[in-house]
Amino acid sequence: MSENKELHEENLNKEGQENLQNEQNTTESVTEQPTAEELLAEEKDRYVRLYAEFENYKKRTLKEKMEFAQYANTEMMIAMLSVLDDFERAIKEIAKSGNESDLKGVELIYQKFKNTLSDKGLKTVEVNVGDEFNVDFHEAITSIPAPSEELKGKIVDVVETGYQLHDRVIRFAKVVTGI
Incomplete structure (x- = not known):
């Protein structure tokens, strides 16, 4: 039993020495405070980062x-596209009937309307028969057997004109592709 008592006291002494050493280490780390230069450098770094973030x-x-102002009238432009399509259909029908004075009058109104929309940033997506199909500008509404070998996988017919507002496509050109 005295042996156990001695071992117990020895363990207590070791634990006490370890605790004392840990306390000394913590007091040393507590007493090591940053210098004024280090604090100033840290605050300056925070200031520079905050300033850059704000800029x-x-x-x-x-x-x-600027983007909002540029594209704010997108909905209005999309609504005007149906009127533009109606003008194009009217010009085709008047051209078939052969009344030259009516055709000139409608074409003048059409050009004025189209120029006004162009001034606001509307551009036609140019699509021709035989062009490569591009999903960024075209929407394939159907595919038909190609009339010739060179039209396979290419545009065979343009059903509806596509339009861009500045750099964004607001209506894809509806096309027929050849297979």
């Missing part, structure tokens, strides 16, 4: 405002 925020919001 990026200003640039981003300015860009967003």
Whole structure:
């Protein structure tokens, strides 16, 4: 029993020494405070980062405002496309009937309307028979057997004109592709 008592006291002494050593280490780390230069450098770094973040925020919001102003009238432009299509159909029908004065009058109104929309950023997506099919600008509504070998996988007919507002496609050109 005395042996157990001695071992127990020895373990307590070791634990006490370890605790004392840990306390000394923590007091040393507590007493090691950063210098004024280190604090100043840290605060300066935080300031520079915050300033850069704010400048990026200003640039981003300015860009967003400009994009909003540029594309704010997208819905109105999309609504006007049906009127533009109606003008094109009317010109084709009047040309068939042969009344030259009516045709000139409608064409003048059509050109004025189209020019006004163009001034606001509307552009026609140019599509011709034989062009490569491009999903970024074209929408294939159907495929038919190609009339010739060179038209396989290419545009055979344009059903509806496509339009862009500045750089964005607001209506894809509806096309027929050859298979």
